[in-house]
Amino acid sequence: MVDNNTRDVFDAIADPTRRKLIHLLSESKELPLHELTTKFSMGRTAVSKHLTILKEAGLVLDRKVGRETLFRLNATPLREIQDWVAFYSKFWTMNMLRLNHLFEEEDK
Template sequence: MKENDVLRDVFDAIADPTRRRLIRLLAEAEEVPLHELTGQFEMGRTAVSKHLTILKEAGLVLDRKVGRETRFRLNAAPLREIQDWVAFYGKFWHANMLNLGKFLEEEEE
């Protein structure tokens, strides 16, 4: 898999508000069983499972079986790629805002 594919998958995975909420719930706990996650949403177990599958495919969620129960936990490492991407554009906008500020100051003089 190429680097762009991984980035696309992570961006696709976090694009949905339900999946972002799942990430937050998992970030607040060490490990959460599927039935507890399902209880946090107004959707069925199958729908929550589909969202978790997308997060797993992006590498954001890990799961393990404990008896008949599946427990999920966050793997935040792929989020670093998003953080790096956003940081690049943060620097871009910061530099442009400084240039705009200088330009406006020069115009006032």
């Protein structure tokens, strides 16, 4: 059952800015918003909106430290994407093996 308050992980990673945020957060334990903002040619509010979408998908966790909010990656939801890609990778591998087998049969 899907919680209506969460965002689809595929939707969340569809945007290149959000993928870059995921990458940046994967390289650090935690980063504050002001540091993340310096990596983009957009304002703090725009970066914050992207982080909100990632939070709604469960990909980003945050915590307040004084006046600052620190963000960190929660890669667990990416498993859904990994599983989806693995399924289709297996699908294409099996089809290529079948095709190869047909070619081998024709050569005989």
